[in-house]
Amino acid sequence: MTALLRVEHLRTSFHTRAGTVRAVDDVSFSLNPGETLGIVGESGSGKSVACLSLLRLIPSPPGRIETGRADFGGIDLLHCEDRQLRAIRGDRIAMIFQDPMTSLNPYMRVGDQVIEPLVIHAKISREQAWHRGIAALREVGMPDAEKRMRSYPHEFSGGMRQRVMIAAALITKPALLVADEPTTALDVTVQAQILELIRKMQRELGTAVIFITHDIGIVSGFCDRVLVMYAGRIVESASTAQIFYKPKHPYNQALQKSIPALHEKGEKLYTIPGAPPDLSKPIPGCAFAPRCEFAQEKCTTSTIALKEVTPDHFSACLRIQLREVDLTPAHLPNRLFAGE
Numbered sequence: 001m002t003a004l005l006r007v008e009h010l011r012t013s014f015h016t017r018a019g020t021v022r023a024v025d026d027v028s029f030s031l032n033p034g035e036t037l038g039i040v041g042e043s044g045s046g047k048s049v050a051c052l053s054l055l056r057l058i059p060s061p062p063g064r065i066e067t068g069r070a071d072f073g074g075i076d077l078l079h080c081e082d083r084q085l086r087a088i089r090g091d092r093i094a095m096i097f098q099d100p101m102t103s104l105n106p107y108m109r110v111g112d113q114v115i116e117p118l119v120i121h122a123k124i125s126r127e128q129a130w131h132r133g134i135a136a137l138r139e140v141g142m143p144d145a146e147k148r149m150r151s152y153p154h155e156f157s158g159g160m161r162q163r164v165m166i167a168a169a170l171i172t173k174p175a176l177l178v179a180d181e182p183t184t185a186l187d188v189t190v191q192a193q194i195l196e197l198i199r200k201m202q203r204e205l206g207t208a209v210i211f212i213t214h215d216i217g218i219v220s221g222f223c224d225r226v227l228v229m230y231a232g233r234i235v236e237s238a239s240t241a242q243i244f245y246k247p248k249h250p251y252n253q254a255l256q257k258s259i260p261a262l263h264e265k266g267e268k269l270y271t272i273p274g275a276p277p278d279l280s281k282p283i284p285g286c287a288f289a290p291r292c293e294f295a296q297e298k299c300t301t302s303t304i305a306l307k308e309v310t311p312d313h314f315s316a317c318l319r320i321q322l323r324e325v326d327l328t329p330a331h332l333p334n335r336l337f338a339g340e
Helices: 047-054 080-089 109-124 126-139 159-169 188-205 216-222 240-245 251-257
Strands: 004-015 019-031 036-040 061-071 094-097 176-180 207-212 225-230 233-239 307-310 313-315
Touching: 004 047, 019 047, 019 061, 019 233, 036 047, 047 061, 047 176, 047 207, 094 159, 094 188, 109 126, 109 159, 126 159, 159 176, 159 188, 188 207, 188 216, 207 216, 216 240, 225 240, 225 251, 233 240, 233 251
Parallel strands: 036 207, 036 225, 094 176, 176 207
Antiparallel strands: 004 019, 004 061, 225 233, 233 313, 307 313
């Protein structure tokens, strides 16, 4: 199958007075039509910056895409003309942004913001777009959608603003949807409704999804493949079942041990020791080594590349690559993992 998106050696930095922060450092991955790719990791690991870089939405200055290529249907998103990119953004590629409180224009009616992608890209009448906007709000569970189309963002709660952003992203039926924490502000019922809406679009249109989240439960039941990021790099990549049942990086194992749902009542909650590294300073060797229970001196001396350790399972752990360590996965209850 020909990949819908192929990202190669993406590097994004922020040049500040305190130094150069290497937010994304040599990230490569591919995505097939209809596939759901999950990206997980602690805050500051580079998940959001990597996806914002693909659409060239990094604020410049101080941000700058240093190197890389992102091939989408024969077009390099990182180096194409602005005109080409504007024709793709909001139409063939849509993004649900992380912060619903600041992502909507406070001076525009909600309906105008929902239908804007249609008016720009679909070239249909405003009346047609308005009716489709009402339908889009209904699909994401917005009560009294027709009235809400004429409201302003300050009249909405955080969860309702999140639904507006999701409706605006899905209204053009994109080939690729980048969803950055799309269900954070939603209750469990609406969350399930949104995920089912995305699944329906995938079944009908073959939409591919990049799903950025901290919710391991959603990743386990919604994604086909998972990238685990740490300190701006991909440290593990595999199918969802492999990531959870056969982890090949200590950081992935530590993340799973931190899931509250896996702890017995009264048991002390596991936390990963230490803190993420300062990305404005050179990091010799494995960035996770200072926090890793398996680290040895050789882990801190040279950069460790992502390598295939079992079929279609990649790890950036030197001791795993040398088969010196065999990680034991956390016990995942059936309610957390939807299936292999």
